Amino acid sequence: MTAAVPIHFMRPAPKTRLARLGDAMRRHRRVILGIQWFIVLFYAALVIVPALLPLPPSGASIVSDLTLFAQFAFWGVWWPGVILSMVLVGRVWCGVLCPEGAVTEFASRHGLGLSIPRWLRWSGWPVLAFVCTTVYGQLVSVYQYAAPALLILGGSTLLAGAVGLVYGREKRVWCRFLCPVSGVFALLAKVAPLHYKVDEQAWRAYPGPPPRVDCAPLIDLRNMKGASQCHSCGRCSGHRGAIEFAARSPNEEILGENPRRVSTASAVLLIFGTMGVAVGAFQWSVSPWFTGLRQAAATWLIEHDSYTLLQDNAPWWLLTHYPQVNDAFTWLDGLGICLYIGAYTLLAGGLGWAALRLAARLAGGSRFDWKSLAMGLVPIAGAGLFLGLSMTTLTLLRAEGWLPPGVSTARALLLGGAAAWSAWLGLRIVASSEAGLPRQLAATLLYALPLALAVASWVMIFWVW
Numbered sequence: 461m462t463a464a465v466p467i468h469f470m471r472p473a474p475k476t477r478l479a480r481l482g483d484a485m486r487r488h489r490r491v492i493l494g495i496q497w498f499i500v501l502f503y504a505a506l507v508i509v510p511a512l513l514p515l516p517p518s519g520a521s522i523v524s525d526l527t528l529f530a531q532f533a534f535w536g537v538w539w540p541g542v543i544l545s546m547v548l549v550g551r552v553w554c555g556v557l558c559p560e561g562a563v564t565e566f567a568s569r570h571g572l573g574l575s576i577p578r579w580l581r582w583s584g585w586p587v588l589a590f591v592c593t594t595v596y597g598q599l600v601s602v603y604q605y606a607a608p609a610l611l612i613l614g615g616s617t618l619l620a621g622a623v624g625l626v627y628g629r630e631k632r633v634w635c636r637f638l639c640p641v642s643g644v645f646a647l648l649a650k651v652a653p654l655h656y657k658v659d660e661q662a663w664r665a666y667p668g669p670p671p672r673v674d675c676a677p678l679i680d681l682r683n684m685k686g687a688s689q690c691h692s693c694g695r696c697s698g699h700r701g702a703i704e705f706a707a708r709s710p711n712e713e714i715l716g717e718n719p720r721r722v723s724t725a726s727a728v729l730l731i732f733g734t735m736g737v738a739v740g741a742f743q744w745s746v747s748p749w750f751t752g753l754r755q756a757a758a759t760w761l762i763e764h765d766s767y768t769l770l771q772d773n774a775p776w777w778l779l780t781h782y783p784q785v786n787d788a789f790t791w792l793d794g795l796g797i798c799l800y801i802g803a804y805t806l807l808a809g810g811l812g813w814a815a816l817r818l819a820a821r822l823a824g825g826s827r828f829d830w831k832s833l834a835m836g837l838v839p840i841a842g843a844g845l846f847l848g849l850s851m852t853t854l855t856l857l858r859a860e861g862w863l864p865p866g867v868s869t870a871r872a873l874l875l876g877g878a879a880a881w882s883a884w885l886g887l888r889i890v891a892s893s894e895a896g897l898p899r900q901l902a903a904t905l906l907y908a909l910p911l912a913l914a915v916a917s918w919v920m921i922f923w924v925w
Contacts, residue, residue: 475704482656482705485556485694492693496562503559506530507614510606515785521860527606528856534613535603536853543846546645550652554635554645555676555693560620564634565676567624576627576637583725586643590729591737593640595801598741599794601780601787603852611777616640632676635691643729646688648842650713650835655687656696657706666700673699685721686713715888719824719832727831731816732809734841735910739917740804742848744797746925754796761792769795808917812837812910823895823903833907836885840914843878847871847918871922879915883908 475483485492510527517525522532545553554561593612600608620634627633635642663682673696675681679689681696681703696703744750761769772788774781779789789797816830824833857863886907890900 476706478654478706479697479704482694482697485705486697489695492556493562495556496559499557500559500562503613503617506533507610507617511610513606515605515782522856530606530609531604532853532856534609535849536856540846540849540853543648543842543849546648547651547842549654550649550687550692551645551690552692554642555691558635560617560639561632561635561676561691563617564620564624565630565632567621568628568633569630571625571629572627573629574627576633580627580633580637582637583723585638586640587725587729587733589638589640590643590733594733594737594741595798598744598797598801599779599789600777604787605776605780605782607776628678630674630676631678632691633678636677636689643726644734644845647726647730647734647835647838648845649687649690650838651710651842652687653707653710654692655706655708655713656684656690656692656703657708658682658684659702659704663700663702666702670700686717688713688726711885711888714835714838714885717832717835719827719829722829722831722835724831727834730834730837730841731812731910732805734845735812735837735914736805736809737801738848739808739844739914740801742844742851743804743917743921744800746921747800748925750796750800753800754792757792757796808910808913812913815906815909819890819903819906822906823890823893823899825894827892827894828889833886833889836889836907837882837910837914839878839881839885840911843874844914844918847874847922868922871918875915875918879911882911886911 507530510530513527516527520528522528542553593616597603597608597612600611602608602612616639620639623634623638624632658681660682673681675696676693677689677691681699684690684703692705694705697705758770761767769792770790772779772781772783772790774789774791774794776782779791779794781788812834813830816834820828820830820833824830854863854867887904890903890907893900893903895903
């Protein structure tokens with residue numbers, strides 16, 4: 461009888477192309493650093509230089525004016541592309557391309573290296589940062605003007621560098637705990653078909669001391685589950701013969717999610733942030749409800765001889781103020797925008813949260829809670845972010861006299877496909893319940909409420925208003 465071969469002496473299986481790609485990323489770390497710093501310089505030029513230039517003259521175009529080119533590059537290509545990349549390849553953007561990540565890690569490498577305080581680890585910071593940044597960006601028209609873009613994007617980068625100078629050693633403390641979009645990226649990466657997979661058996665069988673891995677986003681590599689926090693930088697590829705870049709089902713992480721591993725902060729960000737605040741921010745400027753309420757409020761103020769809120773004397777860094785192009789928000793505009801986004805968030809987020817909690821109470825049991833059920837809505841939330849950001853893309857292209865054909869059809873297909881995907885995920889999660897069929901049906905109908913609200917909001921924006 462042939463003796464059993466110890467596992468660490470067994471011939472390893474041939475590596476897949478993806479695994480070899482991950483290993484190549486580890487070996488060519490200097491190339492990745494070079495790419496990162498090129499993007500940092502490109503990013504700095506597009507953020508700083510246009511803010512120092514006068515507003516584009518009438519008749520200027522993307523190809524003839526740097527300010528318009530930067531506007532199109534950031535809001536028409538950069539950010540829609542980043543959102544799309546999270547769904548397609550996970551957080552490769554964070555680990556390979558993000559300028560803020562490169563800046564904060566460089567600063568951390570040469571900074572004080574202090575331990576991370578408990579207050580900074582609070583899971584609510586990404587939620588609060590996303591909400592504040594989104595609303596403030598609407599008040600100062602960050603998509604339209606270079607100065608607000610410098611204030612928000614440049615300010616965020618400076619904060620990232622400052623955090624790196626103080627906390628952590630060769631780590632991305634900013635990215636893990638404070639970045640305004642890190643929480644959103646973590647949600648979208650849940651459905652990415654690529655991730656770094658950990659083989660527990662190979663990990664345990666690895667002989668001798670392993671080489672050190674500098675995991676910048678501070679992940680416990682052995683217990684890494686899914687792609688949410690991993691920045692896909694490749695540094696851990698091949699570690700202990702147990703980690704490799706691999707393909708997976710896009711549904712794997714959500715359907716296999718342990719309810720105890722889904723944080724309240726991530727669920728709140730999904731329901732109240734991406735499906736509440738973000739949609740309200742995209743919606744107010746095209747909503748006839750906003751226009752009607754604003755006009756009614758202005759009429760009431762005039763009739764009562766109260767003109768303070770009708771003044772447009774706020775500084776540009778507080779409210780949009782560019783009288784040279786007849787674009788200046790009054791105090792009433794600013795208040796109205798905040799109230800509209802807040803009301804939409806309370807309505808859509810509040811109804812969605814209540815429906816999910818009731819669905820989990822009816823059928824969840826030990827199988828799922830409202831937070832893990834909410835993760836089924838990630839596809840429709842991601843589609844909403846992409847559709848909202850691409851509105852700027854199409855607006856800028858329309859101003860150039862060119863609009864891609866089939867836009868309405870493409871929007872409908874994306875929205876319908878994302879809705880069907882989220883519906884299917886919800887059905888699968890509810891079907892795992894041990895509850896009886898009537899309770900499962902009731903839970904499914906409740907789950908459909910936030911999904912229907914999201915679809916209805918985009919239908920109103922694109923095809924009703």
